[in-house]
Structure formats: structure tokens, C-alpha cells
């Protein structure tokens with residue numbers, strides 16, 4: 001009896017401790033399930049994160065490899081910031097449309113300074129929506145229709161000038177064209193001297209935008225900031241002249257000058273200048289890069305005849321704006337994952353456009369896939385939601401006009417090998433697609 005008693009107690013104790021352990025661990029599992037976790041992925045080295053990996057290969061390969069490894073939502077650390085990347089249409093819509101109030105636009109301070117801190121894409125709320133309405137109404141279909149003869153004249157003179165050159169850098173040529181169209185939409189017909197001054201100084205700003213932001217005399221960044229100040233002065237002069245002449249124009253500048261909110265507040269000259277530079281910036285390289293890709297695809301397959309579908313497929317294939325940035329303003333939960341406050345969020349448009357689930361054989365250029373509408377939120381070359389592109393109709397119209405005149409009156413051949421893609425920061429074919437252009441009698445049918 002003496003020997004049995006302690007053994008029974010030991011068994012009873014063992015039984016209860018096992019029960020307690022089981023109960024506690026079940027609770028822990030339950031608790032664990034309730035706490036959302038960070039998405040899968042790797043954060044790389046302290047401070048630099050995975051920035052070196054991002055730049056050591058093509059950025060799109062970096063994102064694609066990550067998606068293959070971790071799925072549609074993954075974390076990383078690039079350019080000094082922890083980020084969550086989103087490669088599904090649903091997640092992209094969650095950030096940009098349905099829960100956009102939980103995320104704010106975010107750009108590096110150096111870039112904000114270069115464009116101008118009052119430009120609409122840095123803002124949210126009332127200020128953003130007032131400005132956006134002004135930009136949208138100056139770029140409405142009705143307003144664009146009135147610009148068509150002037151855009152057509154610009155397209156013809158651009159193409160004629162290329163036919164007189166030995167070799168043309170297509171991307172640079174397209175940049176000149178898209179800049180001129182941007183000026184037209186903002187200022188209407190602008191005096192030649194003002195236009196030349198704007199062009200000269202804007203090209204210095206453009207060079208500095210992607211340079212290392214060291215503000216020391218002699219650096220590209222410093223020169224760009226100086227040119228940015230001169231741009232402000234030129235725009236102030238144009239505003240003064242307009243006010244003196246009491247001109248009531250319907251262009252973007254006219255919309256900015258006539259604006260008055262419900263409290264009677266108007267826009268200051270600096271706010272107007274920042275937004276003009278912002279629109280020029282948003283309009284130039286995007287459209288020029290898209291047009292350069294369209295020329296490349298048309299060159300590679302001259303049988304392509306339906307201009308609208310060629311444009312849409314070029315936008316999908318090249319995915320000029322391959323992603324965008326937002327920042328979580330609070331801790332956000334999505335699909336069981338936590339996106340901590342302050343982390344960057346990047347909807348990856350290119351990954352969506354190149355997912356075989358939404359676009360069959362996505363690596364093939366096939367304009368006829370657009371005979372059927374893509375699934376909702378899977379084709380987003382112009383973004384989605386409150387900050388989506390207000391210039392998309394103008395961009396499509398100017399691309400159609402230029403392509404129409406090119407294929408009906410000109411021929412061209414690409415010069416040199418075309419293997420790589422360069423980033424400026426938008427993707428552009430190797431060396432800007434050097435090409436020779438010449439005029440042909442009108443014989444090519446292109447359906448719009």
C-alpha cells in the first residue's frame with residue numbers, strides 16, 4: 001500500500017498536467033490563429049534590405065520570382081522601406097479602390113520637391129478631389145475633340161521631321177511629341193518663346209528627376225532644382241499675361257485660374273505651377289514609352305491592322321507603369337495578413353497583366369485577345385480608383401493619331417539589335433529604338 005500511493009498520485013498529476021498542457025496549447029493555437037501575421041517573404045540585410053537584388057536584375061524579374069516563390073502577397077524591404085507587394089487584381093482593388101482611405105500616396109521627398117509639393121498626386125481628400133475634377137474636365141472627351149486638329153498637325157510635322165533624319169531615336173522623338181501635346185492641353189496655343197523656354201528648362205528637370213539627390217552646385221540634381229525655379233517664373237509670366245488680357249480659355253490653365261471652392265478660396269500661383277509641372281511629368285514619358293513599344297510591335301508584325309487593339313495589347317505587354325506605391329496609414333488586415341502602419345504597399349500591375357490566369361500565353365503579343373473584354377480589374381494600365389489616370393483618353397487619342405499617320409503614310413525599319421529593355425524609369429526598348437523612317441504613297445489600310 002505504501003508503495004502504490006505515490007505512484008497513483010504521480011499518475012493523477014501527470015493526467016492533469018497533460019490535460020492542462022493540451023488546454024493551454026489549444027488556446028495558444030486559437031490565439032495564434034486570431035492574430036494576423038505578416039505576409040511571407042524575405043526582408044534581406046539590415047538597412048539595405050533587398051535593394052541590391054532588385055537592381056542586380058531586371059525589376060520585373062525580381063517581382064516575378066518573388067511571386068512564384070511566395071504567392072500573390074509577399075513582403076520585402078527595398079529602397080529603405082518595408083513593403084508589401086500585391087500581385088492579385090483583388091488585392092490591388094482593395095488598396096486602390098475599396099479601402100483607399102487606409103492608404104496614402106507616397107513619393108520620395110526629393111521627387112516631391114522636383115515636381116512641386118502641391119501637385120495633385122501627392123494629396124488625398126478635398127484638395128485632391130477638387131484638383132482632379134479640374135484636370136478631368138479639361139481632359140474630357142469633348143475638350144479633347146477640340147484639340148484633334150492641332151494634335152494631328154503635331155503628329156504630321158513630327159513624322160515629317162523624322163523622314164528627314166538619317167536615324168531617329170524613336171523614344172526621344174516621341175518625348176518631343178508627347179511634350180507638345182501636353183503643352184497644348186495645358187495652355188492651348190502658347191507663344192513660341194514661352195514654349196521654347198518651358199521646353200529647355202523642363203528637359204533639365206527631367207534629367208535631374210532620376211539622378212542621385214545631392215543638392216550641391218554642379219550636380220545634375222542641383223541644376224534640375226534651379227531649372228525648376230525658372231519654370232515657376234515662366235509659368236507666373238504666362239499667368240500674368242492671361243490675367244492682363246482677361247482671356248477665358250477652356251484649357252487646363254483656364255480651369256485652374258477660374259477655380260473657386262465653396263469657401264471662396266482660389267488656387268495660388270505656386271499651386272497652379274506645381275500642378276502644371278505635375279501634369280506635364282505624368283503625360284510625357286508614359287505616352288512616349290507606350291508609343292515606342294507600339295512602333296516596335298508593329299515593326300515586328302506589320303500585318304497587325306486594328307489600331308485600337310494594338311494599342312491595348314501594347315499597354316498590357318509593356319506595362320509602362322508596372323506598379324505604384326501607397327503607404328498604410330493604420331495597421332490594415334487583408335486576407336489574414338497584417339500590413340503594418342507606415343509600410344509601403346505596391347500593387348504590381350505588370351504581374352497582373354502577365355498572369356496566365358487572366359491573359360492566356362501572356363508572353364505572346366496578341367491584340368485579338370481584346371476582342372473579348374478582360375476580367376474586371378485585370379487590365380489596369382492607367383491604374384484604378386481615386387488616383388487613376390485622368391489623361392487616359394488624351395493618351396489614347398494622341399497614340400491613335402500618330403499611329404494612323406505613321407502606318408498610312410510612312411515606312412520604317414529598326415536599326416541595330418533589339419535585345420534588352422532599358423528603364424528610364426519606364427521600360428523602353430534598347431537605346432530608345434533607333435529607326436529609319438521614310439515617306440510612302442498612301443496604300444496601307446489601318447482600321448481604327
Ligand code: HEM
Nearest residue numbers: 121282283286287290321324381382383387388389391395
Ligand atoms: C500611355 C500613357 C499613360 C499611362 C500608361 C498613364 C498611367 C497612369 C497611372 C497608372 C496612373 C495612376 C498612378 C497611381 O495610382 O499611383 C496615372 C496617374 C496620372 N496620370 Fe497618367 N498615364 C498616361 C498618360 C497621361 C497623360 C497624357 C496625362 C495628362 C495629360 C496623364 C496625367 C496623369 C495624372 C495627372 C495622374 C495623377 C492622378 C491623381 O493622382 O489623381 N497621364 N497615370
